[in-house]
Amino acid sequence: xxxxxxxxxxxxxxxxxxxxxxxxxxxxxxxxxxxxxxxxxxxxxxxxxxxxxxxxxxxxxxxxxxxxxxxxxxxxxxxxxxxxxxxxxxxxxxxxxxxxxxxxxxxxxxxxxxxxxxxxxxxxxxxxxxxxxxxxxxxxxxxxxxxxxxxxxxxxxxxxxxxxxxxxxxxxxxxxxxxxxxxxxxxxxxxxxxxxxxxxxxxxxxxxxxxxxxxxxxxxxxxxxxxxxxxxxxxxxxxxxxxxxxxxxxxxxxxxxxxxxxxxxxxxxxxxxxx
Amino acid sequence: xxxxxxxxxxxxxxxxxxxxxxxxxxxxxxxxxxxxxxxxxxxxxxxxxxxxxxxxxxxxxxxxxxxxxxxxxxxxxxxxxxxxxxxxxxxxxxxxxxxxxxxxxxxxxxxxxxxxxxxxxxxxxxxxxxxxxxxxxxxxxxxxxxxxxxxxxxxxxxxxxxxxxxxxxxxxxxxxxxxxxxxxxxxxxxxxxxxxxxxxxxxxxxxxxxxxxxxxxxxxxxxxxxxxxxxxxxxxxxxxxxxxxxxxxxxxxxxxxxxxxxxxxxxxxxxxxxxxxxxxxxxxxxxxxxxxxxxxxxxxxxxxxxxxxxxx
Numbered sequence: 001x002x003x004x005x006x007x008x009x010x011x012x013x014x015x016x017x018x019x020x021x022x023x024x025x026x027x028x029x030x031x032x033x034x035x036x037x038x039x040x041x042x043x044x045x046x047x048x049x050x051x052x053x054x055x056x057x058x059x060x061x062x063x064x065x066x067x068x069x070x071x072x073x074x075x076x077x078x079x080x081x082x083x084x085x086x087x088x089x090x091x092x093x094x095x096x097x098x099x100x101x102x103x104x105x106x107x108x109x110x111x112x113x114x115x116x117x118x119x120x121x122x123x124x125x126x127x128x129x130x131x132x133x134x135x136x137x138x139x140x141x142x143x144x145x146x147x148x149x150x151x152x153x154x155x156x157x158x159x160x161x162x163x164x165x166x167x168x169x170x171x172x173x174x175x176x177x178x179x180x181x182x183x184x185x186x187x188x189x190x191x192x193x194x195x196x197x198x199x200x201x202x203x204x205x206x207x208x209x210x211x212x213x214x215x216x217x218x219x220x221x222x223x224x225x226x227x228x229x230x231x232x233x234x235x236x237x238x239x240x241x242x243x244x245x246x247x248x249x250x251x252x253x254x255x256x257x258x259x260x261x262x263x264x265x266x267x268x269x270x271x272x273x274x275x
Numbered sequence: 276x277x278x279x280x281x282x283x284x285x286x287x288x289x290x291x292x293x294x295x296x297x298x299x300x301x302x303x304x305x306x307x308x309x310x311x312x313x314x315x316x317x318x319x320x321x322x323x324x325x326x327x328x329x330x331x332x333x334x335x336x337x338x339x340x341x342x343x344x345x346x347x348x349x350x351x352x353x354x355x356x357x358x359x360x361x362x363x364x365x366x367x368x369x370x371x372x373x374x375x376x377x378x379x380x381x382x383x384x385x386x387x388x389x390x391x392x393x394x395x396x397x398x399x400x401x402x403x404x405x406x407x408x409x410x411x412x413x414x415x416x417x418x419x420x421x422x423x424x425x426x427x428x429x430x431x432x433x434x435x436x437x438x439x440x441x442x443x444x445x446x447x448x449x450x451x452x453x454x455x456x457x458x459x460x461x462x463x464x465x466x467x468x469x470x471x472x473x474x475x476x477x478x479x480x481x482x483x484x485x486x487x488x489x490x491x492x493x494x495x496x497x498x499x500x501x502x503x504x505x506x507x508x509x510x511x512x513x514x515x516x517x518x519x520x521x522x523x524x525x526x527x528x529x530x531x532x533x534x535x536x537x538x539x540x541x542x543x544x545x546x547x548x549x550x551x552x553x554x555x556x557x558x559x560x561x562x563x564x565x566x567x568x569x570x571x572x573x574x575x576x577x578x579x580x581x582x583x584x585x586x587x
Binding site: 004007008010011087088089091092093094095096097098099268269270272273 | 328330332349353354356360363364365367368369377378381382383425
């Protein structure tokens with residue numbers, strides 16, 4: 001089922017569009033920084049910002065986490081279960097000697113490994129560009145750890161979309177639902193942060209941490225801050241970092257999503273073709 | 276369920292919300308039978324098949340495939356089943372060979388056996404030249420053929436097919452018909468859901484009829500014809516038909532009714548007897564010019580329509 005899931009996802013044009021867009025954006029980001037460093041504004045030379053050059057690989061690897069990597073996760077997981085119902089291929093697969101749990105596990109791991117592959121591409125491209133444009137990079141030994149943290153962080157939206165894909169059994173609806181949650185979470189998070197700034201009430205900040213975006217966007221930066229003592233970068237240093245809490249929130253959302261998807265699959269009929 | 280039954284459905288009941296799609300459906304299919312499952316649209320044919328395969332959970336009753344319940348042990352039960360759905364949509368991102376390879380792996384076939392089986396089956400269904408082409412490029416008929424090849428990949432004990440020849444050209448239909456007969460001779464049990472009564476009558480040994488979720492007949496195909504036969508019919512084509520001739524034929528003791536369609540008479544007999552001699556004598560007596568005269572015993576279609584009406 002793992003290779004099957006790769007083939008299914010790789011047959012989608014929107015997947016390629018999003019991955020190419022992400023990689024182009026990454027190159028664009030580096031081009032912008034390169035221009036900035038080669039044509040520094042007055043007063044920049046010798047400033048602490050210039051020291052960022054040595055850890056630009058982190059910019060490349062973490063810079064897309066806030067939006068683009070979660071979107072790729074959503075696109076991969078969006079059709080994972082629902083497309084089989086929409087096209088009627090679920091009948092063909094589930095009338096074979098395979099349990100529903102084996103089927104679901106194969107699909108989940110297949111999609112996740114594809115997401116892992118895309119993050120590998122982003123990581124390699126980011127690191128290579130950083131080397132090529134800004135010279136030797138520091139703390140490069142942490143690339144594998146940062147990669148794993150990125151993959152773990154993206155489990156949240158991946159598994160949430162996977163769950164909606166099984167619950168709704170409609171690809172567009174499941175993708176729209178998660179994008180809706182994603183946008184609402186950003187919006188509500190922003191409001192809560194503003195309210196915290198205005199009132200200094202800690203509760204607003206604590207509530208905002210339980211919104212799905214907070215942990216997904218911040219965990220890789222928290223881990224990077226913890227690992228790398230090199231010069232600070234806006235992508236690395238996040239005030240109030242709480243690795244354990246962010247990791248736990250991702251685990252809670254992920255486990256809950258997987259359980260709901262499994263319950264729905266096991267306890268309901270295989271619906272006929274709907275597409 | 277008799278000891279020879281490889282497919283047994285007992286007391287199967289299925290609700291969709293408040294709607295009772297299956298109402299205590301029971302039948303058993305033995306080894307080597309070709310069982311035709313008939314019913315109008317919405318009668319419950321596909322629901323029965325999907326419940327048999329464990330895709331739907333029955334509200335009551337159970338299914339046994341070679342003694343194993345697929346709802347409880349799908350891995351064991353479905354190992355010996357081949358299934359070809361109605362108007363299948365296959366995974367267009369695969370080629371025919373790749374999809375067969377993938378499904379073969381699901382059945383745990385060894386690589387070498389899989390390769391040989393794929394080649395053999397693509398040849399059998401007439402897709403030898405198309406195996407390496409993407410399924411997205413296949414015509415509807417070719418998808419039907421590939422679906423049958425997929426259903427046979429595991430050399431199944433029971434082959435379950437939902438409208439297998441729908442949308443196929445006459446050549447393909449004839450090819451499938453011969454294939455089913457030879458598979459049955461090999462000892463495979465074949466379950467066909469179809470509305471093509473002529474096809475069913477040609478190849479099936481047994482039939483089950485379902486209407487509004489209830490079984491209305493289950494037995495030998497010869498038995499269904501006998502059960503639902505009231506009368507035989509003679510069709511006569513004449514040069515000209517006169518009112519006096521119609522009245523004279525209608526008044527014959529052994530004639531139930533006469534229907535007229537231009538110069539053709541449909542004479543329904545009271546008994547199951549070949550009375551063409553008597554009818555032709557009557558026509559000649561009235562100076563009629565007979566162009567053709569045919570005796571029609573009951574067809575499966577007649578029996579089917581009567582069964583649906585509950586008219587025995």
